[in-house]
Amino acid sequence: MGPPPVPPFPDGAFSRVLCVVAHPDDVEYGTSSAVAAWTAQGIDVAYLLLTRGEAGMDALRPEETARLRTAEQLAAGEAVGVRDIRFLDHPDGVLEYGLGLRRDITRVIRELRPDALLVGSWAVEFVAGLNQADHRVAGLAAVDALRDAGNRWVFRELLDEGLEPWTVRWLLVGGDDRPTHGVDVTGEALERGIASLEAHGQYLAGIPGHPPPRPMITGITALQGRAMGVGHGVLFRAFDFAAPPPIALEAMRAAAESVG
Template sequence: MSLDTFPSDWSTALVLVAHPDDPEYGMSAGIARWTSEGKRVVYGLATSGEVGIEGMPAEVAGPAREAEQIASAAVVGVTEVEFWGFPDSQVRNSPELRAKITEVIERVSPDIVLCTYGGAEFAPGFPNQSDHIEFAAALLDAYDEMTSPPSQLYWNGPGGTHAVDVDGFVEAAVESLACHSKYLEVLDPTTPVIEQARNQVATFTKPIDGFDAAHATSFTLMRPKS
């Protein structure tokens, strides 16, 4: 199955995710390419990931993870990053979350919206996190309720419909993910942060069958439906 080339006829993309580091698992190489071409990319995060570092109090981890996300975004050319303050690990497809998503979309006025994968499993036996599933569902519902939504909405994950050639931007993605050092050091204390980052980015930027690129990242068009 061949994948379409991700469109280039846009100027502003809004990346909406649940946690710090979510953009770095799959999207950051593409984002680095787009910002190098002069495109504007804005990040909106539902939570600060404050319960995501084992052994670190939420009041310490939240600001630390926000700082890591801001630094990580800057590596790939993103300077507009906002955190909405919803509770980490308790994200729900609620009226409050949908209203916030709508407010941000209307304020930023992007041409396209991107989010992390919202399916139940990345692969058989590899379940998705509840926060990701609930957030993606809220985003799709909010999009469907808008009178004049952005022209397209994609999520990043398995089963892609479009791909981006990210050859030349893999190292930027590695550096970007490595900025989440406090999180990664606890996640895997035995593997150096840069090695963890390189391994993860390699997974999301390997060649894709049906798409002619040495390194590629895939996205699935969720709205509008064909």
């Protein structure tokens, strides 16, 4: 007997999602199909890009690449119903974890006040193989900024900007091999997710051997859909900070058993 299907998120779990990633195109490798499903339900989704991906195209100068990839990211967001797309100007390829990066992400969390923060894996090795350095930094900095955003006494200068603390309920991690929840993207959401990766056409054309977006995204979401028992899905490891920590539940069960 196999493992139980990965469940969907509860109805109404969140109404506003902020996706924090390192580069243009990072959201588009499957995750944007989930974004399309959410925006179709009326969920507000925003993107925060920590760089403009200026080091990503060997054939172009960084300034040209930044302009091109910024434009492609805006088009990719439009394909899945995301119009609030913000770019920071941290350096691509050498993104550094530090207080400045945490502060910048915290600022946007307090401005937008999301219910859920979506990040990529910060592990060295993840479901797609070895993780890229900027991806690891972006994921870890965003996770720490989530807690920073709710602490009045961390980055007190943000209070002077009128940004009060904000507590994010959900952390959603893509690319984790221990998924807890999934999003059914079968149908229109999948099509829009494919279109969002296709919007990065000039960038993808410069990557030797990169597979076409349609079979690539269709295959990724089909594999993940199997875990949910649906045609196509996107999986996340989710942390609900309004729920008791799993270890607390286990401890309470153990205590009840010992008394019984």
